[in-house]
Amino acid sequence: MAHTIRWGIMATGWIATTFVRDLLKDPKARNAPDISHQITAVASSSSQEKATQFISTLNIPPPCTAYATYTDLVADPNVDVIYVATPHSHHFQNVMLALHAGKHVLCEKAFTVNAAQAKILVETAREKGLFLMEAVWTRFFPLSVQVRDIIQSGEIGEVLRTVADTSFGDDVEGKWGTTHRMVNPDLAGGALLDLGIYSLTWVFQTLYHTLPKSQRKPPTVTSQMTPYHLTGADESTTILLTFPTSTPSNDKPPRMSHGIAMTNIRVSGDPDEQGTSGPNIRIQGTKGEIQVFGYPFRPTKYRVIPKKGVEGAGEVRDVECGFPDGGHGMAWEADEVARCLRDGKVESEGMSWEESIVIMEVMDEVRRQGGLVYPAKIESTEYPLEL
Numbered sequence: 001m002a003h004t005i006r007w008g009i010m011a012t013g014w015i016a017t018t019f020v021r022d023l024l025k026d027p028k029a030r031n032a033p034d035i036s037h038q039i040t041a042v043a044s045s046s047s048q049e050k051a052t053q054f055i056s057t058l059n060i061p062p063p064c065t066a067y068a069t070y071t072d073l074v075a076d077p078n079v080d081v082i083y084v085a086t087p088h089s090h091h092f093q094n095v096m097l098a099l100h101a102g103k104h105v106l107c108e109k110a111f112t113v114n115a116a117q118a119k120i121l122v123e124t125a126r127e128k129g130l131f132l133m134e135a136v137w138t139r140f141f142p143l144s145v146q147v148r149d150i151i152q153s154g155e156i157g158e159v160l161r162t163v164a165d166t167s168f169g170d171d172v173e174g175k176w177g178t179t180h181r182m183v184n185p186d187l188a189g190g191a192l193l194d195l196g197i198y199s200l201t202w203v204f205q206t207l208y209h210t211l212p213k214s215q216r217k218p219p220t221v222t223s224q225m226t227p228y229h230l231t232g233a234d235e236s237t238t239i240l241l242t243f244p245t246s247t248p249s250n251d252k253p254p255r256m257s258h259g260i261a262m263t264n265i266r267v268s269g270d271p272d273e274q275g276t277s278g279p280n281i282r283i284q285g286t287k288g289e290i291q292v293f294g295y296p297f298r299p300t301k302y303r304v305i306p307k308k309g310v311e312g313a314g315e316v317r318d319v320e321c322g323f324p325d326g327g328h329g330m331a332w333e334a335d336e337v338a339r340c341l342r343d344g345k346v347e348s349e350g351m352s353w354e355e356s357i358v359i360m361e362v363m364d365e366v367r368r369q370g371g372l373v374y375p376a377k378i379e380s381t382e383y384p385l386e387l
Contacts, residue, residue: 225370
């Protein structure tokens with residue numbers, strides 16, 4: 001019998017819409033017959049009417065209650081887990097609200113504004129025995145799982161370099177102006193926290209996560225940041241991460257590995273949006289490489305290229321990884337949450353608390369090097385605090 005979990009949706013923007021549409025699809029279409037999702041409550045901070053309209057527009061089946069406040073949402077006894085879909089400037093306050101109400105939480109990326117906030121969320125979840133996970137949906141794609149499996153099998157040897165680029169070539173002034181969340185410091189805007197997290201995701205899941213936990217060591221960080229002249233948020237950030245080990249076997253003597261994580265909102269990693277420019281992600285090992293095609297947050301194909309002359313190497317192969325039933329790809333992370341709750345786990349091995357904190361620490365250091373500071377209120381670890 002399928003295990004059912006009941007979701008409360010916090011916020012009604014684009015990301016919440018996309019997440020709910022995926023939850024409403026048949027889990028059997030993605031080979032997840034053991035899981036069932038129900039959406040039992042939705043809250044909008046602006047009005048109950050907006051939450052009601054969200055429920056109606058998406059045809060969420062009853063019973064599903066509309067709330068005008070997040071406090072009412074987290075108090076609903078018919079909700080098991082809260083999906084936090086608010087701007088990341090508000091994640092710390094919103095997740096703390098849910099945890100203090102005794103709710104499990106799936107929180108959108110970036111997890112928080114800084115690592116200090118992330119550590120408090122983790123400690124709170126641990127003390128209360130509640131599940132908590134950063135919603136890095138890309139981690140749970142079959143494509144990502146397959147790529148990690150190939151690395152851990154040793155097929156491409158020791159992985160010594162991963163290059164990942166998550167960039168969009170937008171008319172920043174015309175499209176984003178000064179108030180949009182992408183460029184607004186009051187909402188922790190900028191390329192790093194919103195898009196750069198995906199480049200870091202690929203660096204970490206190939207150079208860090210593929211090692212046994214006992215061998216994972218944080219990288220040193222060198223970075224450059226270009227501020228957006230109208231707001232001061234970063235419009236371009238490039239990060240060089242040096243890991244003290246290689247993966248998957250941590251060769252003796254240990255070899256260092258490099259991750260290059262790039263993000264930009266003025267130039268694009270895929271200018272014609274047809275993939276002509278090639279892969280946005282390259283994972284390079286001593287026996288070959290893996291290339292990943294499509295936007296780093298939602299790739300659709302990967303290619304394995306064996307190194308010439310390697311004994312036993314196979315042929316170049318392309319693997320297409322589609323999205324069943326027209327889904328966007330967010331249901332896989334929701335399935336992970338459901339299985340963890342079913343099995344009594346408070347964190348996911350696929351996106352652990354420790355790894356979320358290490359990545360937040362990297363972004364803290366990048367912001368320090370770039371001189372990017374957000375308003376004190378959204379950097380604060382005080383709770384509760386009105387934003």
